[in-house]
Amino acid sequence: MTSTLLVLVAIMATVVWWLLRQTVNVRPWIAGRPAEGVSGDGALPLPPVKVGLGVFLAVATSLFALLISAYFMRMEGADWTTLTVPKGLWLNTAALMLSSVAMQWTRVAARRGRIDGVRIGLIAGGVFTFGFLAGQLWVWRQLNASGYFVAANPANAFFYLLTALHGLHLLGGLWVWGKTTAKAARGAEVGAVRLSVELCTTYWHYLLLVWLILFALLLSTPPRQSSCPPDTFAICGVTK
Amino acid sequence: MSYVAHDESVFVRPAEVEEPELYHPKTFIGKYIWSQDAKVIGVQYSITAIAVGLVALVLSGIMRLQLGFPHTFSFIDPSNYLQFVTMHGMIMVIYLLTALFLGGFGNYLIPLMIGARDMVFPYVNMISYWIYLFAVLLLMASFFVPGGSTGAGWTLYPPQAILEGTPGVHMGIILMLVSLAFFIIGFTMGGLNYVVTVLQARTRGMTLMRLPLTIWGIFMATILALLAFPALFVSAIMMTLDQTLGTSFFVPALVSRGEHLDYSGGSPILFQHLFWFFGHPEVYIVALPAFGIVSDLIAVHARKNIFGYRMMVWAIVAIGGLSFIVWAHHMYVSGMNPYFGFFFAATTLIIAVPTALKVYNWVLTLWRGNIHLTVPMLFAIGFIFTFVNGGLTGLFLGNVPIDLPLSKTMFVVAHFHMVMAVSPILVVFGAIYHWYPKVTGRMLNDSMGKFHFWVTFLGTYAIYFPMHYLGFLGVPRRYYAVENLDFIPQSAQSLNVAITIAALIVGAVQLVFLYNLVWSYFKGKPSGDNPWQATTLEWQTAHTPPTHGNFGSTLPVVYRWAYDYSVPGVEADFIPQNQPPIKRAGSSEEA
Numbered sequence: 001m002t003s004t005l006l007v008l009v010a011i012m013a014t015v016v017w018w019l020l021r022q023t024v025n026v027r028p029w030i031a032g033r034p035a036e037g038v039s040g041d042g043a044l045p046l047p048p049v050k051v052g053l054g055v056f057l058a059v060a061t062s063l064f065a066l067l068i069s070a071y072f073m074r075m076e077g078a079d080w081t082t083l084t085v086p087k088g089l090w091l092n093t094a095a096l097m098l099s100s101v102a103m104q105w106t107r108v109a110a111r112r113g114r115i116d117g118v119r120i121g122l123i124a125g126g127v128f129t130f131g132f133l134a135g136q137l138w139v140w141r142q143l144n145a146s147g148y149f150v151a152a153n154p155a156n157a158f159f160y161l162l163t164a165l166h167g168l169h170l171l172g173g174l175w176v177w178g179k180t181t182a183k184a185a186r187g188a189e190v191g192a193v194r195l196s197v198e199l200c201t202t203y204w205h206y207l208l209l210v211w212l213i214l215f216a217l218l219l220s221t222p223p224r225q226s227s228c229p230p231d232t233f234a235i236c237g238v239t240k
Numbered sequence: 241m242s243y244v245a246h247d248e249s250v251f252v253r254p255a256e257v258e259e260p261e262l263y264h265p266k267t268f269i270g271k272y273i274w275s276q277d278a279k280v281i282g283v284q285y286s287i288t289a290i291a292v293g294l295v296a297l298v299l300s301g302i303m304r305l306q307l308g309f310p311h312t313f314s315f316i317d318p319s320n321y322l323q324f325v326t327m328h329g330m331i332m333v334i335y336l337l338t339a340l341f342l343g344g345f346g347n348y349l350i351p352l353m354i355g356a357r358d359m360v361f362p363y364v365n366m367i368s369y370w371i372y373l374f375a376v377l378l379l380m381a382s383f384f385v386p387g388g389s390t391g392a393g394w395t396l397y398p399p400q401a402i403l404e405g406t407p408g409v410h411m412g413i414i415l416m417l418v419s420l421a422f423f424i425i426g427f428t429m430g431g432l433n434y435v436v437t438v439l440q441a442r443t444r445g446m447t448l449m450r451l452p453l454t455i456w457g458i459f460m461a462t463i464l465a466l467l468a469f470p471a472l473f474v475s476a477i478m479m480t481l482d483q484t485l486g487t488s489f490f491v492p493a494l495v496s497r498g499e500h501l502d503y504s505g506g507s508p509i510l511f512q513h514l515f516w517f518f519g520h521p522e523v524y525i526v527a528l529p530a531f532g533i534v535s536d537l538i539a540v541h542a543r544k545n546i547f548g549y550r551m552m553v554w555a556i557v558a559i560g561g562l563s564f565i566v567w568a569h570h571m572y573v574s575g576m577n578p579y580f581g582f583f584f585a586a587t588t589l590i591i592a593v594p595t596a597l598k599v600y601n602w603v604l605t606l607w608r609g610n611i612h613l614t615v616p617m618l619f620a621i622g623f624i625f626t627f628v629n630g631g632l633t634g635l636f637l638g639n640v641p642i643d644l645p646l647s648k649t650m651f652v653v654a655h656f657h658m659v660m661a662v663s664p665i666l667v668v669f670g671a672i673y674h675w676y677p678k679v680t681g682r683m684l685n686d687s688m689g690k691f692h693f694w695v696t697f698l699g700t701y702a703i704y705f706p707m708h709y710l711g712f713l714g715v716p717r718r719y720y721a722v723e724n725l726d727f728i729p730q731s732a733q734s735l736n737v738a739i740t741i742a743a744l745i746v747g748a749v750q751l752v753f754l755y756n757l758v759w760s761y762f763k764g765k766p767s768g769d770n771p772w773q774a775t776t777l778e779w780q781t782a783h784t785p786p787t788h789g790n791f792g793s794t795l796p797v798v799y800r801w802a803y804d805y806s807v808p809g810v811e812a813d814f815i816p817q818n819q820p821p822i823k824r825a826g827s828s829e830e831a
Contacts, residue, residue, distance in 0.1 A: 004517070008564055009564075011467065012561045012564060015463060015557075015560075016557055016558075016561050019448070019557050020554075020557070022447075022448045022449070023448060023449050023553055023554070026447070026449040026550070028447075028449040028450055029549070029801055029803070031799050031800035031801075031804070031815075032799065033445070033799055033820065033821065034797060034798065034799070043439060043440045043442060044439060044440065046440075048360040048361070048441070049361075051436045051439055051440055052360070052432050055431075055432050055435050055466065056428075056432060058467065059428055059432075059467065059470060062467045062471075063470035063473065063474065066470055066474050066514065066517070069513075070478070070489070070514065073510045073513070074507060077506070079504050149485075150481065150485050151485050151486040151487045151488070151502075154487070154489070154505060157481065157488070157489060161478070161481065
């Protein structure tokens with residue numbers, strides 16, 4: 001559970017640090033008038049959706065960190081075999097990277113007020129993302145055809161689980177992407193889509209980062225150091 | 241309504257918020273069914289949670305009947321008994337308490353108390369409720385599928401949860417896991433709302449340190465829930481895969497009923513880690529809102545500012561942080577490394593420090609306060625007693641050598657129900673008696689309320705206090721029947737009978753509460769806008785119950801904290817948060 005702990009300690013430390021900064025040296029019992037022109041004292045200078053996305057990314061981080069912890073703990077089992085990583089994954093990774101680059105390019109275009117650039121960037125980003133998802137499905141089929149379905153061994157089970165959850169997160173992003181692209185295609189001003197573009201870009205970068213970590217995890221060879229003999233009622237091997 | 245003369249020069253214009261784009265419902269269905277108004281969603285959450293909680297209450301009554309009078313009721317067989325235990329636990333902890341505190345009170349109170357018109361994402365908020373309702377219906381459906389609901393115990397430990405022999409191993413467990421996954425998705429949608437609304441939608445002058453403690457409790461509990469529920473989500477998905485597709489995440493190679501199963505190498509301990517990584521923060525997800533609400537109830541009904549407000553806030557934050565590093569104290573009996581056990585015992589004892597601080601502060605707030613023994617106050621004081629009792633036995637169980645022999649006995653049931661079941665439920669009742677006038681415009685009946693309090697409070701003691709002794713005797717928990725064990729004296733059975741009678745009485749008296757809720761809605765005394773003379777913003781609305789948008793045309797401006805009760809030199813014994821500072825000679829009011 002160490003990796004989860006580290007991630008959650010980092011998140012909680014940020015929360016606690018921020019809250020303490022807001023609350024230390026404040027004397028709440030003294031009444032006083034609020035400063036002029038400020039609504040919502042102490043609110044972050046961001047639109048609520050951006051804060052919402054930030055909170056959601058923290059939740060997703062907790063989810064993936066827990067899965068990675070589970071992966072490491074399960075790796076210590078005696079029956080662990082390394083996943084033979086399908087070559088197609090390299091291609092998919094490249095597609096996801098390109099989609100992230102396209103989204104970044106869209107963000108720059110949106111900042112500069114070029115709606116044409118926004119349209120092209122959004123479509124390119126979407127095409128690469130769909131390419132990535134199609135590629136992942138193809139890899140699933142390939143694995144399945146060569147006899148490694150989800151129950152074949154624990155590494156494969158994790159592979160299907162991790163890619164499925166990552167893919168579902170991307171699909172959620174594509175829903176927002178679809179709404180934004182439709183808006184831009186219908187001839188909306190840059191101002192009307194800028195916020196959505198920024199949210200999508202952040203989300204795409206985040207999911208690329210998660211994918212790179214998961215990919216590295218799948219590539220890494222496990223240390224075989226379990227003290228559990230095979231075919232026991234394996235209660236050992238975890239809390240060492 | 242003018243309490244003190246104040247200088248016009250300190251008046252501040254209301255915040256310039258743009259006209260809110262609120263969803264304006266036109267039909268009855270739009271207003272009360274598919275509603276995006278946080279107040280309506282809060283009431284929907286509360287009614288659903290209480291309804292499903294009643295199912296769980298009935299289940300606990302059946303369990304007690306079996307324990308008190310074994311061999312009497314033919315409709316309770318061992319399988320049923322385990323199913324009732326499981327469903328009772330899961331419903332009470334997640335579908336009642338979590339949903340009621342965060343979905344119910346959170347939705348109703350957050351926008352009103354921070355001076356916002358609604359949650360920041362009202363549409364997502366509405367979806368959150370409907371997903372919750374769907375999760376509840378899935379769970380209820382599991383009673384009626386072939387094989388019935390799961391009987392794996394509320395912790396759902398594999399491998400037994402998905403092996404032949406456990407009740408509900410085919411459909412029941414799947415429905416439970418899928419229902420949990422939906423609950424978590426729905427909760428995450430609501431939780432995003434609660435956190436972002438508290439951060440971004442506070443009205444002018446409502447700094448973080450002027451938030452009522454209720455909001456602090458709900459806010460921190462939501463952060464915990466958002467970070468902890470993914471652990472349950474992950475384990476629910478992985479167990480579903482183990483059961484349906486035959487993966488081996490959690491199930492080791494084993495022989496069941498003389499047959500080698502296809503599983504190999506899975507780790508049951510991995511599940512326990514994931515489950516309790518969620519499960520322990522869950523305790524505080526329920527406790528922190530209760531802490532916050534009880535602080536406000538005590539301050540309002542003792543007409544005194546809360547003692548040590550800043551300390552209370554920091555204690556909430558500290559408990560939230562620490563609650564992530566105590567989970568393995570639920571797993572002492574899993575054979576863990578002693579150093580591990582030592583670490584978790586230490587953190588468990590450390591988390592008692594901020595918790596104890598809060599208890600001292602409540603008591604010090606009561607000290608020399610102008611205590612009004614209203615029904616909410618009675619419940620708040622009842623909570624302090626119960627919580628201290630349950631918390632103290634927690635200190636025992638937090639130590640490895642004491643936990644090992646007691647872990648499988650009724651002592652744990654008694655501890656857990658005192659601290660995590662009865663305490664928060666007393667706060668739920670107190671909060672309902674306190675805020676019902678705002679929700680409906682009518683007071684709940686006082687005599688029925690006092691009767692409800694005394695029977696519930698004394699009754700729960702009669703149930704759980706003797707249960708500690710049963711635990712010391714070694715009476716095991718989870719058992720359908722305890723018979724022919726030499727070390728358990730015959731008197732233990734007499735105690736069980738007494739506990740069952742007390743439990744049935746307490747259960748029946750909850751009907752008085754329900755009757756009160758309905759009766760008062762039509763016949764209760766009209767409450768006016770601010771029946772408890774409280775300072776917080778929800779009591780300063782122009783209409784009771786508040787209309788859509790909460791505060792009419794302009795949002796209130798906040799000038800002070802939520803605890804200006806009995807301020808020296810001021811005639812009225814409370815000053816609302818939106819009252820401008822008073823200019824007086826030699827006064828320290830204006831900063």
